[in-house]
Amino acid sequence: MSILIDADPGCDDALAILLALESGLDVVGLTTVAGNAPVEDTTHNTLAILEFLDYDLPVAQGADRPLIKRQDTAEFIHGENGIRGELPDPSSRTVDESAAEFIVERAREHGDLTIAALGPLTNLALALSIDPQLPKFIDRVLVMGGAVAHAGNRTPAAEANLHADPDAASRVLQSADPTFVPLDVTSQAILRPQRLELPATARGETIREWLTYYPEDSRKQFDYAGSPIHDAAVIAHLTDSVLTTERSYLQIETDDSPSRGALVSDEFGVASEPANASLATDIDEQRFRDALRGAIETTL
Numbered sequence: 001m002s003i004l005i006d007a008d009p010g011c012d013d014a015l016a017i018l019l020a021l022e023s024g025l026d027v028v029g030l031t032t033v034a035g036n037a038p039v040e041d042t043t044h045n046t047l048a049i050l051e052f053l054d055y056d057l058p059v060a061q062g063a064d065r066p067l068i069k070r071q072d073t074a075e076f077i078h079g080e081n082g083i084r085g086e087l088p089d090p091s092s093r094t095v096d097e098s099a100a101e102f103i104v105e106r107a108r109e110h111g112d113l114t115i116a117a118l119g120p121l122t123n124l125a126l127a128l129s130i131d132p133q134l135p136k137f138i139d140r141v142l143v144m145g146g147a148v149a150h151a152g153n154r155t156p157a158a159e160a161n162l163h164a165d166p167d168a169a170s171r172v173l174q175s176a177d178p179t180f181v182p183l184d185v186t187s188q189a190i191l192r193p194q195r196l197e198l199p200a201t202a203r204g205e206t207i208r209e210w211l212t213y214y215p216e217d218s219r220k221q222f223d224y225a226g227s228p229i230h231d232a233a234v235i236a237h238l239t240d241s242v243l244t245t246e247r248s249y250l251q252i253e254t255d256d257s258p259s260r261g262a263l264v265s266d267e268f269g270v271a272s273e274p275a276n277a278s279l280a281t282d283i284d285e286q287r288f289r290d291a292l293r294g295a296i297e298t299t300l
């Protein structure tokens with residue numbers, strides 16, 4: 001299984017990348033997108049995370065804004081410049097291609113690429129528009145995004161990644177048969193640092209900061225028992241099949257309404273439409289914790 005990670009690091013993106021690499025997944029490259037922070041920052045963070053983990057992989061910088069809407073970032077959750085912890089200033093650089101071009105190239109090269117999309121879906125939407133044949137070369141697309149029965153975390157109706165670029169998400173939904181991994185399950189993807197023996201070193205402290213990235217007031221606001229490592233739930237499904245998924249007819253609200261960015265699932269089949277996507281409905285929390293704990297222990 002060849003995997004491309006499209007991300008906007010982000011503390012939970014950082015742990016997702018750690019999990020993918022330390023679990024031995026065949027990551028063929030990473031692409032970056034504006035999301036938790038402007039794309040220059042998420043790219044810098046991606047390169048720095050790879051050096052922190054001691055991996056040398058191609059990184060392509062992607063979209064600096066959503067297809068249509070104004071950009072919105074989340075440094076108030078993830079920290080200044082979009083990430084917490086002490087990271088090296090990266091010495092590596094991005095490849096020359098844009099993220100969208102890189103996705104198309106890698107998909108055509110591998111023929112059955114898995115894409116783990118951990119930020120707004122702008123890059124993937126652009127890739128689909130430059131190569132409408134792209135779905136033929138993709139095995140599956142897993143997306144951290146949406147809030148179905150769970151309330152939204154960016155607006156009352158919408159989760160941050162889908163709210164950031166609903167038009168791109170809708171484009172991906174129309175042609176890539178994605179699997180959405182919504183807040184309903186990722187809000188349970190929590191690993192408390194007390195369950196780990198993290199050394200009192202800069203490295204251990206950085207990982208502790210990633211695991212506890214939600215500021216106290218946000219954690220209380222959402223009534224979370226710890227900091228959900230949303231994006232790592234997608235990767236843990238690839239390494240350890242931690243999710244239960246079901247086929248569903250999904251829609252994304254793109255109108256300029258209070259529900260813009262909402263993910264709507266036809267749970268009872270009342271729309272009488274065929275399923276167009278998959279939806280994660282449950283997570284094995286113990287397996288998730290074991291997978292992430294094991295990967296962190298490997299990297300220490």
Ligand code: BDR
Nearest residue numbers: 010012118144160161230
């Ligand atoms: C998603 O939004 C970002 O802040 C996180 O990295 C995650 O991808 C959770 O809503």
Ligand code: CA
Nearest residue numbers: 010013118119
């Ligand atoms: Ca993310």
